[in-house]
Amino acid sequence: MAWIWFHKLGSPPHFYRLAGRMTPWFAWPALLLCLGGLYGGLVSAPADYQQGEGFRIIYVHAPAAWLSVMIYSAMAVYAAVGRIWRINVCHALAASCAGIGASFTLVALVTGSLWGRPMWGTYWEWDPRLTSELVLLFLYLGYMGLRSAIDDTARADRASAVLAIVGAVNVPIIHYSVTWWNSLHQAPSVMKFGKSSMPASMLIPLLMMLLGFTLFFVAIMLVRARGEVLRRERGAQWVAEAAVEA
Amino acid sequence: MTPRQRRMTLVAVIVVGVSIASALALRAFRDNVMFYFDPTKVAAGEVKRGQRFRLGGMVVQGSLTRTPGTLNVSFAVTDFKNSVPVKYDQVLPDLFREGAGMVAYGRLDASGTFVADEVLAKHDEKYMPPELARSLKAGQAAAAGGAGGAPAAAGAAAAATPSTGGTQ
Amino acid sequence: MSTPVSAARAGWLLMRRDLRLAMRRPGEWLQPLGFFLVVMTLFPLAGNPQLSRLRDMAPAALWVAALLSSLLALEFLFREDGQDGTLEQLAVSGLPLSWLLLAKTCVHWLLTGLPLVLVGPLAATALGAPYASIPGVLVVLLVGSLALSLIGAVGAALTLGLRRGGVLLALLVLPLAVPVLIFGARASALAIALEPMAGSIYLLGSIAVLSATLAPLAAAAAMRISLE
Numbered sequence: 128m129a130w131i132w133f134h135k136l137g138s139p140p141h142f143y144r145l146a147g148r149m150t151p152w153f154a155w156p157a158l159l160l161c162l163g164g165l166y167g168g169l170v171s172a173p174a175d176y177q178q179g180e181g182f183r184i185i186y187v188h189a190p191a192a193w194l195s196v197m198i199y200s201a202m203a204v205y206a207a208v209g210r211i212w213r214i215n216v217c218h219a220l221a222a223s224c225a226g227i228g229a230s231f232t233l234v235a236l237v238t239g240s241l242w243g244r245p246m247w248g249t250y251w252e253w254d255p256r257l258t259s260e261l262v263l264l265f266l267y268l269g270y271m272g273l274r275s276a277i278d279d280t281a282r283a284d285r286a287s288a289v290l291a292i293v294g295a296v297n298v299p300i301i302h303y304s305v306t307w308w309n310s311l312h313q314a315p316s317v318m319k320f321g322k323s324s325m326p327a328s329m330l331i332p333l334l335m336m337l338l339g340f341t342l343f344f345v346a347i348m349l350v351r352a353r354g355e356v357l358r359r360e361r362g363a364q365w366v367a368e369a370a371v372e373a
Numbered sequence: 374m375t376p377r378q379r380r381m382t383l384v385a386v387i388v389v390g391v392s393i394a395s396a397l398a399l400r401a402f403r404d405n406v407m408f409y410f411d412p413t414k415v416a417a418g419e420v421k422r423g424q425r426f427r428l429g430g431m432v433v434q435g436s437l438t439r440t441p442g443t444l445n446v447s448f449a450v451t452d453f454k455n456s457v458p459v460k461y462d463q464v465l466p467d468l469f470r471e472g473a474g475m476v477a478y479g480r481l482d483a484s485g486t487f488v489a490d491e492v493l494a495k496h497d498e499k500y501m502p503p504e505l506a507r508s509l510k511a512g513q514a515a516a517a518g519g520a521g522g523a524p525a526a527a528g529a530a531a532a533a534t535p536s537t538g539g540t541q
Numbered sequence: 542m543s544t545p546v547s548a549a550r551a552g553w554l555l556m557r558r559d560l561r562l563a564m565r566r567p568g569e570w571l572q573p574l575g576f577f578l579v580v581m582t583l584f585p586l587a588g589n590p591q592l593s594r595l596r597d598m599a600p601a602a603l604w605v606a607a608l609l610s611s612l613l614a615l616e617f618l619f620r621e622d623g624q625d626g627t628l629e630q631l632a633v634s635g636l637p638l639s640w641l642l643l644a645k646t647c648v649h650w651l652l653t654g655l656p657l658v659l660v661g662p663l664a665a666t667a668l669g670a671p672y673a674s675i676p677g678v679l680v681v682l683l684v685g686s687l688a689l690s691l692i693g694a695v696g697a698a699l700t701l702g703l704r705r706g707g708v709l710l711a712l713l714v715l716p717l718a719v720p721v722l723i724f725g726a727r728a729s730a731l732a733i734a735l736e737p738m739a740g741s742i743y744l745l746g747s748i749a750v751l752s753a754t755l756a757p758l759a760a761a762a763a764m765r766i767s768l769e
Contacts, residue, residue, distance in 0.1 A: 175500050176507075177468060182500060247493045248466025258719070265716035272712050276703050285766040286699050290713060293695055293759050297716075313495070325500045379637065383758075390754025394747045401743035424734060425597070 137214040139356050140365040146349040146356075153346035160339030167332030175329075184242045186333060190340035192235035195263060196301055198228035198344060202270075203295040206288035216352070218284035219359060221291060222274060223351035227344060229267035236260060255304035256312035259297060266294040280359055409476055416455040420481060428457065428487055429476045429495070437471050450475065450487070461489040468494035551636050552644040559648040562621075570652035573614035577657050580606035581664045596669035600729040603665055603678070604722050607657055607686060612711050614653035615693040618645070619764075623701050632768055639761035646694045646757070654686035670733040677732030684745045685725035691752035692717050698763035720748055 135141050168186035175182035202224040209217030239257070240250045251257065270287055277283035304312075325333070360366050409427035410420055420426055433456055436449040444463055448471070449456045459477060469475060474495035479488050546554070563570055584602040585595055622628045622645075631641050662670075662678040670678065696714035700706040728741035 177470070177473075178500075185500075246466070246468050247495070248469075249491075249493055252493065258723070262716045262719050265712070269709075269713040269716060272709050273699060276700075276705060276709050282766060282769060286763060289695075289759055289763045289766065290699060293717065293755075300720075329500050383637075387754055387758075390750055394751035394754070397743045397747035397750060401740045401747060 137212075137216050139216060139360050139363070140369070142216045143353055143356050143365075143369065146353050150346050150349045150353075153342045153349065157339050157342035157346055160335045160342065164332045164335030164339055167335060168329075172329045172332055178246055181242070181245050184238055186336050188235060188238040188242055189333060190336045191231045191238060192260070193337060194340055194344055195228060195232035195235050195260065196298055197341070198224050198231060199263060199266070199291075200295070200298055202228060203291045203298075206291040210285060210288040210292075215284075215359065216356065218288070219355040220348065220352045221288070222284075223348050223355050225267055225270050225274070227347055227351070229264060229271065231340075231344070232260065232264045232267060236264065254312060256301070259301040259304050262297055263301060266290075266297060270294070411452040412450055412455040412457045413452055415457050415481070415487075425478065425480050427476055427478055428459070428489075429474070430457075431474055432469070432471050434471045450477070457487050458485075459487045459489055459492075461492050463490075463492070465492055466494040470494075546636070548636050548640050551634070552640055555631075555641055555644045556648050559645060560651070563648070563652050569617045570614070570656070573610040573653045574656045574660065576613055577606050577610040578660065578664065580609060581668070585668065592669040596733060599665050599668040599670050599733055600726045602668060603661055603682070603729055604685075604726040606664075607661065607682065607725075608689065608715075608718060608722055610657060611653065611686065611689045611693060612714060614649070615697045615710060615714065616707055617653075618649050618694060618697040619701050623767075628701075628764065629768055632765060637761075638764060639757040642694060642698070642760045642764060643753070643757040646690055646760070649694075650687055650690040654690050658682045658686055665729070665733065671735065673735055674733045677735075677738060678729050680742060681725055681728040681732055681738070681745065684742065684749050685721050685728075688721045688745065688749040688752050689718055691749070691756040692721070694760045695756050695763060698760040698767060701764065701767040721745065724748070 136145070164186060169183055172183070174180050202221045205217045205221035205224065208214060209221060236257075239260075243252065244250050270290055273290055274283045274287045277286060357366060357369075409429035412428070412430050414420065415428065428450060430450040430452045433449040433451050437446060438448070439446050445460070446462075446465065447458060447460045449458050451457075459479075461477070469492065476493045476495055477487065477489040478491040482488050581602055584598055584606075588594065588598055619628060622631075632638055634641075658679060661682045662675040665678050666672060666675065693710075693714050696710050696717070699713060700710045703709060724741050724744050728738045728745060731738035731741060
């Protein structure tokens with residue numbers, strides 16, 4: 128009985144309505160958190176003792192990098208769930224993750240590169256963290272390429288699910304690259320046990336940005352997944368009804 | 374084979390394969406496939422003369438000397454066991470500090486000096502406002518009885534070593 | 542099939558069949574080898590032909606050439622058998638498809654990987670690597686090319702029968718092959734410099750064992766989708 132909500136969620140019309148109702152609940156907090164985080168990070172947080180004003184790029188770079196990995200994991204989980212329990216909505220969610228993830232990966236790479244020039248002295252270094260992040264971008268592109276190459280949606284779903292799951296081996300590599308290879312990239316400041324290596328005045332805006340970016344991702348994902356569900360169900364009766372309602 | 378037997382075989386194969394792979398990977402990490410060499414490895418002669426490699430470590434406090442009128446600088450890099458003298462003739466990155474981490478590309482010359490053709494500054498994961506850093510440093514210096522930059526170097530060293538607690 | 546065949550025997554028969562077919566069509570496995578040699582000779586032409594400089598470049602040249610040539614060869618892995626329906630027969634044979642695909646991939650490696658393993662070290666000496674480095678480079682290429690073939694099999698199974706399959710295959714396989722490229726090139730650099738390279742070999746071996754375990758499963762899953 129407890130699984131009924133799960134199956135209900137898997138029904139396209141139900142998901143379509145629910146996603147539509149939930150989107151503003153993610154979008155508005157995301158906007159507020161990002162505005163607050165940007166103000167806190169760019170205006171009220173003090174400059175860093177070593178990096179001066181330049182460190183403020185962390186307020187965009189770290190959330191984007193976090194999302195690039197998080198979205199890939201989410202995509203792999205959606206793909207696996209969709210594959211195992213044959214839930215179409217999960218495939219639609221996975222498909223809508225890819226483009227967003229690729230964009231955030233690109234943002235993380237570009238901002239990181241702009242940050243690296245003044246701090247390390249180079250735009251790009253073939254360092255494990257940077258290289259594995261670049262590989263992540265290629266994985267997203269490969270996923271999107273595979274999807275677009277297969278015309279039959281059901282087959283595209285299953286084939287790209289295999290790729291998403293195989294590619295997930297890269298996620299722990301990205302995360303632990305800094306620890307394993309003693310890389311040029313600094314260790315994580317926020318996500319660790321015990322005390323964070325940042326004072327509250329810097330940390331709180333960063334956490335706001337992290338949460339804001341994540342909620343923003345969920346909102347965009349829901350919007351895109353709704354579009355994807357509509358596309359897949361375009362012949363169905365409920366779509367016609369929903370169109371009449373709207 | 375019954376489906377059940379087949380499934381058990383599959384699980385056994387996966388378990389064996391994954392454990393062999395992890396054993397090999399662990400063995401590899403003991404042989405350290407590092408991104409760069411530290412001064413102790415250089416002192417132990419693990420690098421050949423003339424071979425281009427990456428040297429990583431901390432810049433020794435007070436070791437940075439500039440030749441007036443040129444960009445030439447020299448400094449020593451240490452891992453708190455051994456140190457290696459380094460020469461460089463280009464602009465140092467902004468974050469390059471005595472007592473902070475750095476990575477350099479280059480070769481050893483005949484006298485054992487590392488001639489760098491690229492120097493990168495490695496910064497740590499600590500962020501704090503400048504006033505806080507100054508007062509921390511002052512407090513530490515007072516506690517250490519005016520030992521100068523030593524406390525700062527020790528603090529930075531802790532940050533430069535791969536942080537074992539730094540994972541989620 | 543009148544008599545049930547054990548999985549081991551089926552794998553053996555499949556390997557023999559694939560080898561015999563390949564012997565009748567030498568172009569398929571000679572092409573990647575020729576491509577490898579051409580790419581290797583392009584490096585001294587495009588770069589500095591001074592031997593000491595070439596030696597610095599040799600590991601990179603070796604691995605880029607090996608990766609590209611293995612990509613080229615992957616197109617042949619399942620193509621013929623996909624077109625004539627052999628793969629469907631394998632899929633419905635009741636034998637574990639992953640096992641059969643592993644057998645096919647092994648033959649593919651024997652035909653396209655092993656020649657590179659044997660010729661690669663010699664090509665490296667032509668780029669200035671010392672003769673003493675031949676065994677080391679050989680071992681690195683052996684382990685690395687096995688991993689490349691296994692990883693590639695997943696991509697080949699995913700793109701089976703697709704239009705524009707070749708480009709997509711490269712896009713899918715290259716990111717997954719990056720670790721092999723990095724550690725392979727590093728291990729060969731150490732081998733060419735006649736330095737201990739055990740660490741990198743272990744890591745490459747770890748990647749190869751992991752791909753040997755998981756890649757056939759993924760390839761079989763992908764194959765079943767492609768065959769629908």
